[in-house]
Amino acid sequence: MSFSSRAKSEICRTSPGRNCCRLSELAALIHTSGTIQLAGKERVSLKISTENAFIARRIFMLIKDLYRENPEILIRRNRRLRKNNNYVLLITRPSAAEKILEDTCVLYRDAGGNMGIHLDIDQKLVRKKCCKKSYLRGAFLGGGSVSDPEKAYHLEFIAHSEKYGESLCGLIREFDLHAKLIERKNNYVVYLKEGEHIVNLLSLIGAHTALLNLENIRIYKDMRNNINRIVNCETANLSKTIDAAIRQKENIEYIRDRIGFSYLPSNLREIAELRLSYPDASLRELGDMLTPRVGKSGVNHRLRKLDRIAEEHRGDR
Secondary structure, X not given: OOHHHHHHHXXXXXXXXXXXXXXXXXXXXXXXXXXXXXXXXOOEEEEEEEOOHHHHHHHHHHHHHHHOOXXXXXXXXXXXXOOOEEEEEEEOOHHHHHHHHHHOXXXXXXXXXXXXXXXXXXXXXXXOHHHXXXXXXXXXXXXXXXXXXXXXXXXXXXXXXXXXXHHHHHHHHOXXXXXXXXXXXXXEEXXXXXXXXXXXXXXXXXXXXXXXXXXXXXXXXXXHHHHHHHHHHHHHHHHHHHHHHHHHHHXXXXXXXXXXXXXOOHHHHHHHXXXXXXXXXXXXXXXXXXXXXXXXXXXXXXXXXXXXXXXXXXXXX
C-alpha cells in the first residue's frame, strides 16, 4: 500500500464530526469523484467512484447518516491496472439524488426551475473552521494524493475545472499554506511542495500517523543533508589547506635551490625551514613552533611573502 493510500485509510477511521462537517466532507467527495447522471428533465441520479474500500465505506456512512438513504454499491475490476477494485456508489432515486446534490451545493435550480451546477465551493459549506477542515478532508479523499516523502515532498488535489481549482486553492490558503494551481492535461492541479506545509495540511485533515512518518523522514533527511554539507565543507577546506601547503613547499624549495636561504630575513628563513620540516602542519601548529610564538595570520603573512619572492624571481628569468 502506498504512502498516500495509508494516509487516506487512516483519515477514514477518524470521526466525521457534526452534521455540518459531514455535509462539507460529502460535498467535497461529490465534487472531486462524483458524477451527475440525467435521464430526462427530472430524473437525476448520482454516482461516486473510488478505488479505496475505506473511502467507499465512509461515503456510504455519510449518506446513510445524513439522509437515511442506502446507496447501491457496485464493485468492478479496474481494467487498466487489473488488480484494483473500483467501488461505485449509486443514488438512483431521483428525489434523494437531487436532495443530496442541492444540500451539498453541487446542483441548483434557477428561478425558472432549470438545473445548474456550481463549479466552485459554496461558502455556505465552509463558514466554520471545522467545516473547512472537513471539506479539505473530503477533497483529499476524493481527488488528492501525497508522494512518498522518501522520494519527494508533494501533495496535490485534482480539480476538474479552473474555477473549482481556484476555489480549493483559496480555501487551503486560509490556513496560511502556500497552495498553487497549475493546468495538467485536461485537469487543474492544486499542489503543495514544502514539507512543512504538507505536514500542516495532513494535521488539518486528521492524518496524524502519516504526518509523524513524514516528519521522521524529514528529520532524517535534514540530518543527512547537514552532515553531507559539513563533510563537503571540511573536504573543501582540507583540499585548500593541502594545495596551499604543496604550493608553499614548492616555492620554498625553489628559493632554497635558486636563491638560497642566506638572502632571506631571519623571520622568513625560520618559517621556510619549519614548513620544509613539517609539510603537513597547519598554520597554527607552525606558529606554535616559532620563538616567540606567532599567530595564524602572522604565519600566513610570512608564507605569502615567500610565495611572492619565488614568483618574482621566476618572472625575472
